[in-house]
Amino acid sequence: MTMQGVSDHPSGGAKTPLRRDSLQQQIYERLRNGLVSGAFLPGETVSSRGLAQSLAVSAMPVREALTRLTAEGALELTSSRTLRVRVLTPADFDEVTTIRVELEGMAAERAAGQVTEEDVARVRALHGDLTAAAETADADRYLAANAAFHSGIYAAARWPLLLSMIQRLWLTVGPSIRASVPDHLHMATSMRFHDAAVEAIGARDAEALRAAIVGDIETAAKDIRAFLAEEAGATD
Amino acid sequence: MTMQGVSDHPSGGAKTPLRRDSLQQQIYERLRNGLVSGAFLPGETVSSRGLAQSLAVSAMPVREALTRLTAEGALELTSSRTLRVRVLTPADFDEVTTIRVELEGMAAERAAGQVTEEDVARVRALHGDLTAAAETADADRYLAANAAFHSGIYAAARWPLLLSMIQRLWLTVGPSIRASVPDHLHMATSMRFHDAAVEAIGARDAEALRAAIVGDIETAAKDIRAFLAEEAGATD
């Protein structure tokens, strides 16, 4: 039951059940998508056999995908040999945020320096999706669109390693963002930075783009961090 | 035959064949150690069954370790379904180097701000090892000591995620460094930066430590990049 809504990769066709590269790769991408898009909450338990059954494959490729996610810090292995979505402490979250500012700032700056017209058009389209999602106030849809928007910008930097490292960080913070977003619904203030980012990338203004991205990250982080601290305060 | 010299984890006892956490974790760490310490060259082919046999385990845990390394960009899958150590293009190398400067600079700066006396002592000891290795001009030993020295500094920042991201980058560049180091033997000029780093960390001087680390990275990168460009020029 936990895997609902993790299905749609924006690219793929409609009904394709599962087939393209290796199974474990597809499963990994699905799960990553779900982690970023809010399909999982921190602390939620995940089992390889359970996932395998709901995906109608054997436990093997699921295991390898989960192993990767665990190694990347998105999942964690409890003392009772149970796998669950990692629960970030406020300190963990601060660390991720600091690195995100550095890496995503770098990607934004570099992207602004070499965007093509196509890149700009693509980012504008993603911005449209994001705006539409924000208006419906559908948290999951908003989170997915937000991730796509940011990745769309960073992709213009054409530094695949940097992009993959950024996406790893999103993997870690995704569930915590998901947990905190229904509270404050900071979408409105966040959209201000998104608008600025679109304008900056259109103008090829590296400094403005970096500022917009960093502002977006830090503004959202402030709310999320407060949520995590409060949650950690409660005995839970 | 390819696994010679990857054996000794500095911590473990002598004869311990393989036992502690999960097998795949141990194998992963061994391989990572080997990649950073110069046991592998770019383009070198690696097979899961072959490794499994030389480690006297089944192919399963080796596969998962290799999968992880592939996902992290240390290995790559050729069109003929063969796994080999990734070959970096000069552009790849530039990307890694830029990110390294940013991340390792950040780690150095933060480390200087909160080193304990024990940290300083530990780094000094590692510096001793490194100096000794440089004097013997044993490339592999030097590379291993160099990695330990840098990690020792970054560990003082006490940001595990940052450390793991840095180590992932080392994984990627390790073999290329190994391929180029016998040429120029830049150990001498590199040791200048290492000396400066030890002094800076002792003085808790964040700016000086960052400068030493960044200088070390960029100076070495200049030589390595030239080597890669030359190698790419040759038809190979």
Added chain:
DNA sequence: CCGCGCAAGCTGCGATCGCAGATCAAAGAT
């Protein structure tokens, strides 16, 4: 003696089975 072709051997990947721990629930003892 040279060149083509087929088969045996590699490769990674997926499925299935078995094992050791840990949890949880139901049954038995006080």
Added chain:
DNA sequence: ATCTTTGATCTGCGATCGCAGCTTGCGCGG
């Protein structure tokens, strides 16, 4: 009724087998 204990059933992990591609080398035809 409450506490204890035990077994059924989870968990992740390792081993083994089978499959589909690709590479390689031996043997056959020219």
